[in-house]
Amino acid sequence: MVIIASNFKTNHTRQSTKEFVSFVNDYLKKNSIKNEIIVFPTATSLDTFNTVPNLRLGTQNAYATIKGSFTGEIGTSQLDEFGIKTILIGHSERRHILGETQEQIAQKFNFYKELGYKIIYCIGEPLEVKEQGLEKTLEYIYEQFVGIDTNYENLILAYEPVWAIGTGVTATSDDIVNVHNAIKKKISKPLLYGGSVKVDNVKEICSLNNVDGALIGTASWNKEDFIEIIEKTK
Template identity: 35%
Template sequence: MRKILIAGNWKMFKTRAEAKEFLQTFLPELEETAEDRGVILCPTFTALGTMSKNLHGSRVRLGAQNVHWELSGAYTGEVSGPMLAELGVSYVIIGHSERRQYFGETDETVNLRLKAAQEYGLTPILCVGETKAQRDAGETEAIISAQLTQDLVDVDQSNLVIAYEPIWAIGTGDTCDAQEANRVIGVIRSQLTNPDVSIQYGGSVKPDNIDEIMAQSEIDGALVGGASLEPASFARIVNYQ
């Protein structure tokens, strides 16, 4: 059965003190009526320990922003699955467009990270999406299909979340039309072997558009960037009607 999942990706924002302060305001804002949906926060690596401690007893799950495919080794700047699991991490974002664009992530390395996450008991959130140039060229479906085909080799789709993030809508203020996002997510779902995979939409999700986004039949949640950094803003998104 598909689950509704709202995740906040804090990217490279917030110190440990700021993360703790966020939770002190955010957690009381969660409405009981929102208990039907999962809530995930993905802070920086340095804040994971603080977040884990302060989320104890709440229904908010902890996520990380990346994971390496090896158990250990000479991989400066990387973090392994067991290291994340030890901190109480349940989810991990993999293949975000910023990782692909700025840090050389390929579909091959994304696939390795997906399998490693699952091996160590983490649920990966796989990000896929097209650039503005690719969309304008009518290549959206082909690009996403190619990503899915390569990224999901030998990946267990019973322990997987996918986030459709049109790259041209990330941090730009532009949001993919809700109906169009719904259509593309339907295309993604048609290529999966497991129809119960939760598929989120990401790309300038805000308090004033979350209701329309979540009213769409194929959309199972949201991966939220900037709007997840403010407690009141993210609480409104989680508590959508």
């Protein structure tokens, strides 16, 4: 079974999300799919997905708290209102743009692990590390597992090379397989690839050795393309 996860990031309004949901709903009512589909919409549109069957809803982020004084954040008391038990942790945009440290990421991971959340945990190297070769790339990636329980039963990993995210530059099959094989030797968890996955390459990427699915941003924001991605990988 292939896992397809869609990360809306800061895209779509409530209105356009409703249109997306209605389109996806129509498709899912008429088509049976074996894939696991996970969508991470913006926090303001989480409720618009309530009507979609066979689709797991996740939060792109949340603070390691039930509630409290953490301006701008959301905690589990808010997530519970939407029945959300899935979270994306360690995404490169949170690491590199929002400045989350490995320590903060590990703290968040442990908090959500204790609550039994399904965690999609992202790892991946920047370009200057990739250019130093596979060994350095793996060293960098393994540092991103510090403080993370890789035996956690509800863990899904996503390898997302930073240089491939939102750039249109997809990693080559060799790049993907080399890293995926090495990670899988150490950690036997579902491992997705993410970084400029597109309608045209999703099938090939998902059929590579040790690739269990894809975490997709840009290419999944258009409702027709989202369905085409599901069709191509079912």
